[in-house]
Amino acid sequence: DTALAKVGNEVTVSFTTTEPIQTPAASEVTISGLGDLTLTKTATDGKQWTASGTVAANASGNAAFSIMVLDNAGNRGSPKNTTTDGTSVTLDTTAPTLPSVTLASTNTATNRAKSGDNLTLSFTSSEPIPVPTVTLAGSTVTATDTSSGAKTSWQAVHTVDSSTPNGSASFNISVADAAGNAGTDVSTVTSGSSINVDTTTPTLTLVKLKSNNSDTTLAKATETGTLEFTSSEEIEDPSVLINGVAATLTGYG
Numbered sequence: 001d002t003a004l005a006k007v008g009n010e011v012t013v014s015f016t017t018t019e020p021i022q023t024p025a026a027s028e029v030t031i032s033g034l035g036d037l038t039l040t041k042t043a044t045d046g047k048q049w050t051a052s053g054t055v056a057a058n059a060s061g062n063a064a065f066s067i068m069v070l071d072n073a074g075n076r077g078s079p080k081n082t083t084t085d086g087t088s089v090t091l092d093t094t095a096p097t098l099p100s101v102t103l104a105s106t107n108t109a110t111n112r113a114k115s116g117d118n119l120t121l122s123f124t125s126s127e128p129i130p131v132p133t134v135t136l137a138g139s140t141v142t143a144t145d146t147s148s149g150a151k152t153s154w155q156a157v158h159t160v161d162s163s164t165p166n167g168s169a170s171f172n173i174s175v176a177d178a179a180g181n182a183g184t185d186v187s188t189v190t191s192g193s194s195i196n197v198d199t200t201t202p203t204l205t206l207v208k209l210k211s212n213n214s215d216t217t218l219a220k221a222t223e224t225g226t227l228e229f230t231s232s233e234e235i236e237d238p239s240v241l242i243n244g245v246a247a248t249l250t251g252y253g
Contacts, residue, residue, distance in 0.1 A: 004179040007093045012052040020046030021069040028068040033059030033091045063089040092179035097126045121156045133174040138165045169195045206230040
């Protein structure tokens with residue numbers, strides 16, 4: 001974007017005079033926010049010139065300029081500090097930051113996510129930025145501007161599926177402003193907890209049914225039947241019926 005410049009970019013003012021002029025002194029051609037200027041005569045008739053300089057650190061705002069010239073007879077022209085075509089350059093040497101970053105899940109347990117749940121990464125930027133680069137839970141996700149075109153609030157959504165890595169949902173946000181100043185990548189939330197992705201269905205092993213009868217394969221009235229089973233992972237209290245009757249649950253391990 002030629003209307004913006006960051007540290008190290010070159011800014012050039014081009015100007016044409018009505019007659020040949022003397023080479024201007026350094027004090028006669030200035031551009032704010034730049035280092036030393038290089039003044040170049042670009043036509044042999046001495047009427048076309050450029051002044052160029054490199055954007056300095058911490059420069060900001062409009063690159064204001066002033067041009068004063070003398071013709072070969074010593075007549076001084078009026079100072080010029082506006083362009084004739086309406087062009088301007090804004091200096092921006094500040095990298096954007098993300099002051100607020102949160103991660104949410106649509107799961108009932110908001111710190112967990114299973115297949116079909118949505119992970120939503122929401123963040124704000126310190127200044128307007130182009131669409132940032134976002135990876136979320138192992139996938140590249142397109143961020144959406146949620147600030148009505150202001151480009152300072154963003155949201156990226158990923159729907160968990162079988163290809164989503166299990167474990168803590170990781171993310172990375174890469175940002176740069178319109179001038180090209182790159183911010184520091186962000187991969188942690190500013191508030192809230194992490195979200196654990198679990199797409200694996202639990203299984204039951206070592207399922208055993210026995211009674212407290214001397215013959216554990218039989219049971220008479222008042223005797224107790226016990227169903228034992230082991231799950232492949234920690235589970236919530238399961239629903240268990242034995243012979244159509246809700247069982248009392250005991251869990252351990």
